[in-house]
Amino acid sequence: MYKYDDYDQRIVDERVAQFKGQTERYLAGELSEEQFLPLRLQNGLYVQRYAPMLRVAVPYGLMSSQQVRKLAHIARTYDKGYAHISTRTNVQFNWPELADVPAILAELAEVQMHAIQTSGNCIRNTTTDQFAGVVPDELVDPRPYCEIIRQWSTFHPEFAFLPRKFKIAVNSHTKEDRVATLLHDIGLKIVHNQAGELGFQVYVGGGLGRTPIVASLVKEFLAEKDLLTYLDAVLRVYNLNGRRDNKYKARIKILVKALGVEAFAKLVDEEWQHLKDGPGTLTSEELERIKSHFTSPTYENFSGDDSALQVQMANNKAFSNWYERNISQHKVSGYAIVTLTLKKIGTPPGDLTDKQLDIVADLADRYSLGEVRSTHEQNLVLADVKKSELFDLWQEAKNAGFATPNLGMITDMICCPGGDFCALANAKSLPVAEALQEKFDNLDYLYDLGEIDLNISGCMNACGHHHIGHIGILGVDKKGAEYYQVSLGGQSGPDASIGKILGPSFARDEMPNIIGKILAVFVELRIEGERFIDTYGRIGQSPFKERVYAKAS
Amino acid sequence: MQKLVNHTGVLENSWTLVEEAQAELPSGNILVPAPYWLANKEALAERGNVGIWLASDIELAPYLSLITDLPVIAINFPAFANGRGYSLARLVKERSDFKGELRAFGDVLLDQLFFMKRCGFDTYLLKDGLSEQKALDFFATFSDPYQLANDLTDPLFRRKHTAA
Numbered sequence: 252m253y254k255y256d257d258y259d260q261r262i263v264d265e266r267v268a269q270f271k272g273q274t275e276r277y278l279a280g281e282l283s284e285e286q287f288l289p290l291r292l293q294n295g296l297y298v299q300r301y302a303p304m305l306r307v308a309v310p311y312g313l314m315s316s317q318q319v320r321k322l323a324h325i326a327r328t329y330d331k332g333y334a335h336i337s338t339r340t341n342v343q344f345n346w347p348e349l350a351d352v353p354a355i356l357a358e359l360a361e362v363q364m365h366a367i368q369t370s371g372n373c374i375r376n377t378t379t380d381q382f383a384g385v386v387p388d389e390l391v392d393p394r395p396y397c398e399i400i401r402q403w404s405t406f407h408p409e410f411a412f413l414p415r416k417f418k419i420a421v422n423s424h425t426k427e428d429r430v431a432t433l434l435h436d437i438g439l440k441i442v443h444n445q446a447g448e449l450g451f452q453v454y455v456g457g458g459l460g461r462t463p464i465v466a467s468l469v470k471e472f473l474a475e476k477d478l479l480t481y482l483d484a485v486l487r488v489y490n491l492n493g494r495r496d497n498k499y500k501a502r503i504k505i506l507v508k509a510l511g512v513e514a515f516a517k518l519v520d521e522e523w524q525h526l527k528d529g530p531g532t533l534t535s536e537e538l539e540r541i542k543s544h545f546t547s548p549t550y551e552n553f554s555g556d557d558s559a560l561q562v563q564m565a566n567n568k569a570f571s572n573w574y575e576r577n578i579s580q581h582k583v584s585g586y587a588i589v590t591l592t593l594k595k596i597g598t599p600p601g602d603l604t605d606k607q608l609d610i611v612a613d614l615a616d617r618y619s620l621g622e623v624r625s626t627h628e629q630n631l632v633l634a635d636v637k638k639s640e641l642f643d644l645w646q647e648a649k650n651a652g653f654a655t656p657n658l659g660m661i662t663d664m665i666c667c668p669g670g671d672f673c674a675l676a677n678a679k680s681l682p683v684a685e686a687l688q689e690k691f692d693n694l695d696y697l698y699d700l701g702e703i704d705l706n707i708s709g710c711m712n713a714c715g716h717h718h719i720g721h722i723g724i725l726g727v728d729k730k731g732a733e734y735y736q737v738s739l740g741g742q743s744g745p746d747a748s749i750g751k752i753l754g755p756s757f758a759r760d761e762m763p764n765i766i767g768k769i770l771a772v773f774v775e776l777r778i779e780g781e782r783f784i785d786t787y788g789r790i791g792q793s794p795f796k797e798r799v800y801a802k803a804s
Numbered sequence: 805m806q807k808l809v810n811h812t813g814v815l816e817n818s819w820t821l822v823e824e825a826q827a828e829l830p831s832g833n834i835l836v837p838a839p840y841w842l843a844n845k846e847a848l849a850e851r852g853n854v855g856i857w858l859a860s861d862i863e864l865a866p867y868l869s870l871i872t873d874l875p876v877i878a879i880n881f882p883a884f885a886n887g888r889g890y891s892l893a894r895l896v897k898e899r900s901d902f903k904g905e906l907r908a909f910g911d912v913l914l915d916q917l918f919f920m921k922r923c924g925f926d927t928y929l930l931k932d933g934l935s936e937q938k939a940l941d942f943f944a945t946f947s948d949p950y951q952l953a954n955d956l957t958d959p960l961f962r963r964k965h966t967a968a
Contacts (some may be wrong), residue, residue: 261947282915407950408918409891409922479959495886525899530952533961
């Protein structure tokens with residue numbers, strides 16, 4: 252993974268000093284509430300229902316075991332003993348004291364971490380495939396580009412006060428899309444052009460929130476070296492032309508829609524002509540330098556004989572369930588990618604305690620080359636596990652509560668913190684998640700249902716990505732009461748689409764039954780081998796609607 | 805009273821801001837609204853001692869080829885969180901032959917000074933009540949930023965190379 256040099260470290264250290272000064276001036280009354288607001292937001296600090304919430308950046312979801320131990324320490328020392336993985340692969344603390352935040356940042360800086368631009372109307376954490384670098388069928392490792400973007404976007408002087416927040420995702424997989432690339436302000440798809448040169452397809456103007464839109468292709472092929480000059484051009488066009496009169500119309504997706512993709516692409520191209528081939532152009536030295544931080548480790552040679560593993564699976568149903576669900580194929584034979592699920596019943600999705608963080612760090616050291624990844628589905632990944640050690644790892648992970656074998660299943664849901672914690676929420680989301688996890692706790696039934704993305708947001712800011720859940724649930728306020736609107740048919744992969752609202756919303760206690768009815772329709776009408784989203788695509792919304800809204804006879 | 809600073813010290817403000825141009829312009833150095841200047845260029849050139857100020861939502865394209873000889877251009881920040889002025893500053897400095905003083909005014913606070921400096925501003929009319937002495941500390945928040953901008957023609961990855 253990327254290791255800071257002296258320049259990187261100094262920037263983070265200077266940030267700690269800067270934010271310390273800002274916090275002191277705020278506490279001394281020299282900065283007003285309004286003036287401090289964007290400053291603290293750009294440092295990931297929200298004031299929430301009960302206490303500030305601090306969002307720590309995990310660039311493209313990659314952490315060392317040392318960093319995870321530091322997060323455990325922070326959870327223990329400054330918080331109530333737990334942390335939360337966000338849908339932007341960052342880590343959130345829900346209970347720090349404002350006055351402690353500078354000290355927390357200083358501790359983070361010791362392990363090359365920070366909270367820079369994890370919120371606010373600026374360029375946020377760049378995300379990528381959680382299986383980057385280890386998955387088969389990847390064109391190249393996307394993480395060097397994420398790191399290049401991280402450095403370019405960190406305190407970019409021109410784009411610190413954009414009309415609205417700005418999110419970039421990079422995907423390099425030739426078949427899958429685990430990053431929801433097309434639902435980002437900028438989605439970069441790494442491709443080869445016809446001449447075999449490496450570069451990017453650039454998609455702009457995707458996003459969730461109140462107006463969910465799938466991004467449009469604005470550049471068919473952008474050469475690798477032109478990445479930053481082109482990003483500068485897109486951001487400048489947005490900063491100059493994006494709306495600032497209405498925050499709900501301020502995202503770049505609204506600008507792209509208003510101008511039309513072609514006119515937008517033309518503006519960007521005109522701007523880019525001034526920047527292209529200028530000093531912002533990436534040098535081959537710099538590309539090599541960053542890439543050298545992401546080289547493959549030295550893997551051991553395994554014969555490919557996994558008869559021992561087969562025996563372990565045959566003898567232990569629970570282990571084989573976990574293997575079937577939570578293990579993904581590694582590009583190197585004899586190795587596996589393990590997803591540690593944070594979706595145990597009774598625990599808010601994505602939450603883990605300080606003790607669990609320490610255990611994860613330990614597991615990473617002993618089983619996976621000392622690295623951990625966080626995913627936008629709010630799970631953790633150990634990316635380099637020897638297959639021969641899976642059984643041992645499973646036993647330890649199970650004891651620690653990370654081995655619920657439900658990856659990709661309906662109970663592996665994405666859920667925002669909702670009205671229990673968040674000041675913006677219209678409704679609570681966690682109790683709905685918990686009720687659904689309780690209702691659908693039978694593993695045989697879950698496996699029979701197969702892959703289903705169920706996503707829950709507590710308000711239309713859509714932090715729980717409800718628009719792109721196969722089943723989406725949105726908390727709404729109905730005359731002061733919390734109701735839930737259901738949408739079907741969303742998806743985030745290469746065929747990204749926005750879910751369609753089923754109809755009038757439901758009270759919270761109705762939700763498990765409503766979801767049960769939707770699943771019953773699927774089970775009755777599916778054709779062998781179809782996933783929920785496939786059946787929905789084939790039969791449409793009506794059968795679901797009829798069942799859910801049928802009058803009791 | 806509002807204090808005017810540059811990157812090294814406190815300055816005397818000799819330019820009067822004319823928010824809305826009337827028939828009777830004040831005497832001395834004046835900063836008039838850019839559209840008014842565009843419509844009355846000849847008359848104003850004759851008067852002399854005229855600079856312009858740009859509203860944050862201005863369409864800049866018609867001005868870039870005309871501002872070469874102006875002594876001062878001031879860009880308004882109606883709210884500090886409105887960052888359009890940063891791009892305007894870079895365009896004024898990098899896409900025209902303007903050689904004069906680029907000034908920030910309006911909701912100009914301390915924590916944004918570093919970014920403003922990087923985008924090409926030369927002087928800053930601080931929001932009322934802010935200490936000019938304190939302001940001088942805010943131009944050096946970061947010693948070696950990543951990006952190229954108006955103050956650094958190379959990004960860090962090129963500067964590092966030259967330094968080594």
